[in-house]
Amino acid sequence: MTETVIIYTDGACKGNPGKGGWGAWLQYNENNENNENNENNEKEIFGGENYTTNNRMELMAAIQALEFLKEPCVIELHTDSSYVKNGISKWIINWKQRGWKTANKQPVKNEDLWRRLDAASEVHKIEWKWVKGHSGNYGNDKADNLANKGITSIYN
Numbered sequence: 001m002t003e004t005v006i007i008y009t010d011g012a013c014k015g016n017p018g019k020g021g022w023g024a025w026l027q028y029n030e031n032n033e034n035n036e037n038n039e040n041n042e043k044e045i046f047g048g049e050n051y052t053t054n055n056r057m058e059l060m061a062a063i064q065a066l067e068f069l070k071e072p073c074v075i076e077l078h079t080d081s082s083y084v085k086n087g088i089s090k091w092i093i094n095w096k097q098r099g100w101k102t103a104n105k106q107p108v109k110n111e112d113l114w115r116r117l118d119a120a121s122e123v124h125k126i127e128w129k130w131v132k133g134h135s136g137n138y139g140n141d142k143a144d145n146l147a148n149k150g151i152t153s154i155y156n
Contacts, residue, residue, distance in 0.1 A: 003073040004029040007065045008131075008139035010080060011057025012147035019154060020052035023146020024065035025139060043068070044142070048150035057147065058084050059113040066120035075126045080133030080140055088117055089128045 006027040013020040023046040045068055047060070058081035065077070079085055092114060095101065100108045100115075108114060131140050 003069075003071065005069065005073045005075045006139070007062075007075060007077045008079075008137075008143040009058070009061035009065055009077065009084075010133070010140065010143035010147040011054055011059070011061050012144065012151055013052065013054040013057060014151055017051055017053045019048065019050055019151050020054065020057040021046060021048040021147045021150025021153070022057045022061035022064060023143045023148070023150055024061050024068070025142045025146060026065060026068065027139075044146055046146040046150035046153065048152075048154035050154055055081070055083050056110055056113060057150075059110060059117055061143065061147065062088075063113060063117050063120055066117070066124060066126075069124070072123045073125075075124050076129060077126055078129045078131045078137075078139055078143075080131050080144075082130060084117075085128050085130045087114060088121060092118060 007024055009024045011020065011022045026043045028041045045064055047064065058079065062077060062079060062084055095108050095114070100111050102108055131137050133140060133144070
C-alpha cells in the first residue's frame, strides 16, 4: 500500500426518494512514480439513478470511489454523511454479528450497499472522516457538485 488517496464523497436527491446522484473527488499523492508530471493526480467520478434515496446515493459515492481504485491504498475518505461514517466505522460490526439485523431485530436498510461498501473497504486502509456539508469545504463542495452532475446525467 504505497498509494495515498484523499477522497471526498457526496450523494444528492431531488425528492427522497427521487432522482439521485453520487459524486466523488479523488486526489492521489504527488509522489506517485507513475505520475511523473503530476498531471493526473486527481479524478472526478459521478453517476445517478432514477429512483433512489439520499442515503443510498451517499453510500454509492463511497462504494464507487473505493471500487474505482485498482490497487490497495491508504485512504482518507471524507463524507458529510454521519449515516455512512457511523455505519461503516461503528454499526456494521454489530449488524454482521446479528445477521444483518439492527438492535431492534429489524433488517438493516440498504443491506446490499452496506455489504458492497464493506467488501470494497477491506482491501484498503481507510480513515473515515466526517465533514460538515455546505460549509465552504472545497473538497466537499466539489463532491456535492459532482453528485448534482450525477442527477443531471440521468436526464440525458
